[in-house]
Amino acid sequence: MRRVELLDTTLRDGAQGEGIDHSLSDKRKIALSLDRLGIPLIEGGNPAANPKDEAFFQEAKAAPFLMQARLVPFGSTCRAGVKPEADKGLAILLSTEQPVISIFGKADIRQVRDVLRVTPEENLRMIEDSVAFLCRSGRRVLFDAEHFFDGADDDRDYAFAALKAACRGGADVLVLCDTKGGTLPDDLRSRTAEVLAALPKCKVGIHCHDDMGLSVAGSLACIDAGAAMAQVTVAGVGERCGNTNLSTLLATLQLKLHYQVIPAENLPLLTSTAREILEVMNVTPNRRAPYVGYSAFAHKGGMHIDGVMKSPESFEHIPPESVGNRRRFLLSEQTGRAGVYTRLKRLIPEIQRDDPRVKQITERLKRREAQGYAYESADGSFDLLALETLGMRKAFFEVRDFHVLSGNSAEDNNAQAYIKIAVDGKEEINAAEGDGPVNALDKALRKALMVFYPKLANMHLRDFKVRVIDSGGTASVVRVLIESADGPHVWTTTGVSSNIIQACFLALVDSVAYYLTFVG
Ligand SMILES: [Zn+2]
Structure with a gap:
């Protein structure tokens, strides 16, 4: 040698x-x-x-x-x-x-x-x-x-x-x-x-x-x-x-x-x-880096996923574990039922490939994607959507109202948020200041929820991405991705709306709901 x-x-x-x-x-x-x-x-x-x-x-x-x-x-x-x-x-x-x-x-x-x-x-x-x-x-x-x-x-x-x-x-x-x-x-x-x-x-x-x-x-x-x-x-x-x-x-x-x-x-x-x-x-890893990137063994096309599940070498030049990487199946329109099935198996281990629920969720996913959602990276929101479709999502809280006021100064705490939530019919109103509207909203939501769920103090937001996905002038649709963490647990949630604050809010609500459902 x-x-x-x-x-x-x-x-x-x-x-x-x-x-x-x-x-x-x-x-x-x-x-x-x-x-x-x-x-x-x-x-x-x-x-x-x-x-x-x-x-x-x-x-x-x-x-x-x-x-x-x-x-x-x-x-x-x-x-x-x-x-x-x-x-x-x-x-x-x-x-x-x-x-x-x-x-x-x-x-x-x-x-x-x-x-x-x-x-x-x-x-x-x-x-x-x-x-x-x-x-x-x-x-x-x-x-x-x-x-x-x-x-x-x-x-x-x-x-x-x-x-x-x-x-x-x-x-x-x-x-x-x-x-x-x-x-x-x-x-x-x-x-x-x-x-x-x-x-x-x-x-x-x-x-x-x-x-x-x-x-x-x-x-x-x-x-x-x-x-x-x-x-x-x-x-x-x-x-x-x-x-x-x-x-x-x-x-x-x-x-x-x-x-x-x-x-x-x-x-x-x-x-x-x-x-x-x-x-x-402190360098952001390149997702597409050969061998070691997060996407190096990520499969998205439905036929690719199906092929890899039957025989990994059909779309992988080496076994990912030989370099310590791992295979990922991404959820998307192209993924189809095979992708949904592999993800669902983690939530419901006994589910079979031909279970009608797989089809039901796939169709819901497709309708959501037509509205601008992308679940490829938002594993957390996908899991919640699946539970919701199956009638298994637990309602930890209900949001009754929220408002955000954003100032025009460059100072910290330039935004205020007000929120009204209810848990088991019991209302809680709270307000918070923050560094920008999303931060204010996140603080207000969590302050209100912590009255009922003190363990929420353990989670935090790690990353926040906004993408305009339809350039229809001011009516553009905005997709927000939020990455949250609690120690070793990391999850990503998403929200889509023509109103950027609303899109952020949907992603925030999913982030907290995911924590209460799966982590905390
Ligand atoms: Zn040199």
Whole structure:
């Protein structure tokens, strides 16, 4: 079985992505998750350039916390005119006491001339001396050849001379960087093959960027040509369009091409690891992410659902559980009876596929969808609708009246809501102020209901989405989705109306009713 070594650079190149900012404790959590997954190399940051990264490496030295992964410090070669022994940056890299060190140097003559502003020979000296110095200190050295592919297109001999300098210095891996992300996979592949032929003593690694949406394809091409290492980030975060996506590359290598990347028994941790790290980074997960997205195994078309229920491989390229994801059936017009049946089974386990109630609910669902409802994401409202259709929905409360007043100031508490409800014929009137009309209405409704159901204090609204679904001028129909939670329980409800407040109110009422029916 062929092996590929993955180096995750979420904590270094990933931190250069827009909107990404890891705190010290975030860095630790992310490294721990990657370690648990079985990623062997975690580039932890640039301790010579960034005090937070320096603190991170100091902490890791004082109290090592990883089970199997190596934490790799990243930095540059020594400065021009300075011997490596006298270079502060290299000293800081060594002071981390990590056994693997990554340094970058320039492989593009134009960058050497215009940006670094040193002679071509001095740049080669800096590379070779720095790598040799770190190797003499007993470190395994990864050499990142920045701008390698663009450099080789412009001046092949110089780009290769930079690699040869690192190789003479004793680098273990020559990491070829497509720094601008503009090289096509075929060109990446042929250059990789050329390097391997010219420098058979060194291993080759690949560092791609996703500026054409091809970084996974490019990395696979290089691995196919013989690259032994690929550099990745979680969810592909990183400079500009980002880096190569860890989950996509890893699952493809392991499941499709049968490479050994992480221990096979760890692969089912992939989805939870990706989501856990995105949560730490405060990045919204991409629903359509290959392998690990919420929609990666979500089936909607009626024929698809029917097909998957009979034989999952009819519409799934891999079993979702092999990467720790799960299959979902979405409810919609297209879903038809098969989808309704699979959902209903959770509410009424003994129900049979040909039960007339399945048909009854399917028809009700279709009528609702014609009005603008969509139950695809609103599992909570679907369950309530099903119970209601079957005459099984318990009436916990009745809303007799409500009003909302919205002010025009930008201040907090700029809206007031008034509500009258009844529980078992007993009326309760309440009012509340809120940050906007929905918030005021939510507070008033719950204040009134908590008189009867104090446990409602445990639930809260997590997310709120509004979508205009029919552009008929001011008569547009609005669909509202509300996500609510109580500890581990999360449910989504929906409301549709030409009046936005009414749509919100319907979704709020469902949210509370769902809690009282199924959770609290
Ligand atoms: Zn990069």
